[in-house]
Amino acid sequence: MTDTPSPLVVTQHGPTRILTLNRPDRRNALNDTLIDALGAALSAAEADRDTRAVVLRGAGKSFCAGADLQYFLDLHSRGQAPTGFLRDVSALATRLEASRLPVVAAIHGHAVAGGFELALACDVVIATPTALIGDGHVRNNLLPAGGASVRLPRKVGDSMARWLALTGALLPATKLSHTGWLHAVVEPEHLHTAALTAATELAEHAGPAQHAYKTLLADLTGLDEKRGLAHELDAFDAHWQASDVPAALNDFLHGRTTTNFHPAPTGTR
Numbered sequence: 001m002t003d004t005p006s007p008l009v010v011t012q013h014g015p016t017r018i019l020t021l022n023r024p025d026r027r028n029a030l031n032d033t034l035i036d037a038l039g040a041a042l043s044a045a046e047a048d049r050d051t052r053a054v055v056l057r058g059a060g061k062s063f064c065a066g067a068d069l070q071y072f073l074d075l076h077s078r079g080q081a082p083t084g085f086l087r088d089v090s091a092l093a094t095r096l097e098a099s100r101l102p103v104v105a106a107i108h109g110h111a112v113a114g115g116f117e118l119a120l121a122c123d124v125v126i127a128t129p130t131a132l133i134g135d136g137h138v139r140n141n142l143l144p145a146g147g148a149s150v151r152l153p154r155k156v157g158d159s160m161a162r163w164l165a166l167t168g169a170l171l172p173a174t175k176l177s178h179t180g181w182l183h184a185v186v187e188p189e190h191l192h193t194a195a196l197t198a199a200t201e202l203a204e205h206a207g208p209a210q211h212a213y214k215t216l217l218a219d220l221t222g223l224d225e226k227r228g229l230a231h232e233l234d235a236f237d238a239h240w241q242a243s244d245v246p247a248a249l250n251d252f253l254h255g256r257t258t259t260n261f262h263p264a265p266t267g268t269r
Contacts, residue, residue: 019045026068104123
């Protein structure tokens with residue numbers, strides 16, 4: 001019998017805690033086990049007096065391809081909507097944004113849907129030129145539930161946010177560099193070093209002022225955020241109930257293309 005690999009690998013580099021999403025065979029897609037591990041690892045980093053910054057990255061070919069759609073379908077087969085799980089994803093993204101520790105995301109491969117939402121919650125984002133980044137939800141007949149509708153417009157601007165949201169387009173990092181959201185775009189061989197360098201510089205300025213400033217930024221940008229995040233989750237749940245989302249996810253997972261989505265008749269669940 002072989003042990004199941006941990007869905008998250010935690011290492012330390014000086015004052016920087018490195019959290020590596022470790023489901024490479026699923027492009028680090030998010031499920032309940034990985035989200036729980038991320039939450040616990042963030043708590044441990046915050047409790048460690050010697051840790052002053054965090055790097056979030058992905059193992060294998062991608063940063064994170066979003067929520068695990070097969071996990072959604074498994075929940076559906078048990079008569080459950082994924083809203084409870086997505087509430088945990090949304091809460092984790094909010095924790096990243098509000099954490100006293102600055103968080104650097106190192107993006108390669110894909111950062112899509114839920115993976116994109118985690119990156120949007122980080123303080124500093126560094127990406128490779130060919131990393132494909134985008135919301136992607138509408139391409140699978142989904143709505144966001146991890147904060148995209150709230151954070152995306154203020155991170156990349158309203159016009160770009162609407163394009164990414166309403167087309168589901170995945171753009172290379174070079175197409176997003178003008179938005180100001182990406183701190184740097186570096187070649188793949190330099191990604192890890194660039195992320196550690198940024199984290200080290202942030203760690204050098206750790207202290208009460210930095211912690212208070214980060215809290216202030218989170219508070220001011222989130223004055224209406226709580227209602228926005230709650231509304232986003234409600235919209236996801238209503239859409240899941242009213243539209244045949246599992247059929248679209250099955251099509252995607254089996255390589256079929258679905259171009260038309262038909263809502264369920266009014267009043268059905």
